[in-house]
Amino acid sequence: MTAAPGAADRLRHLQAQLPPAARLLAVSKGHPAEAVRALVAAGQRSFGESRLQEASLKQEALADVGPLDWHFIGHLQANKVRPVLQRFGTIHSIDSLPLAERTARIAAEEGLAPQVLLQVKLRDDPTKGGFSREGLLEAWPQLQRLTPLRITGLMTMAPVGLGAAEREPLFAECAGLARDLGLSELSMGMSGDWPEAARAGSTWVRIGSALFGSRT
Secondary structure (H helix, E strand, O other), X not given: OOOOOOHHHHHHHHHHHOOOOOEEEEEOOOOXXXXXXXXXXXXXXXXXEOOHHHHHHHHHHOHHHOOOEEEXXXXXXXXXXXXXXXXXXXXXXXXXXXXXXXXXXXXXXXXXXXXXXXXXXXXXXXXXXXXXXHHHHHHHHHHHOOOOOEEEEEEOOOOOOOOHHHHHHHHHHHHHHHHHHOOOEEEOOOOOOHHHHHHHOOOEEEEOHHHHOOOO
């Protein structure tokens, strides 16, 4: 299995469209290690995965290409915190205070200082979790004390079916909340809505199908 034809060209095209503050996180879940390898050869180093077992096999297959910047972007189950910390330097999906506390405790046991982004849910969406604005502000004093976590930003996703005119205010609201908390990173925007997220100040856009093509 090989990368979809033109993946390197799509990478260059997307990079050319991103504003200077936004970085491209190539969402490689559902795509083979060979597709990742082709993008590494084209200069991409940051990759997002959401399934631990799939990611572990891929990381082992790519050990020869040198260190890559792996981000965990899926729902983080409490019983998977330790292996996720062992394999990912950045986690985008800390969605509750208890999960943050567990992650901090295990990171300390492992001697790790992961970068984490807090998942926020700013619109009603039964399919997604995350801190509400009010819940995050209430938990913020406790979250700030959770060493060795390095809480650097927020992550949010637009509900399915939300139009572009509604997505941009959502992303702007998340950016404003991050500024209020003194956080510099924003993980917002995917293949279908990254332009609105980038305009709102996203620093990580999570691109899968628009970069890799359809999943195999």
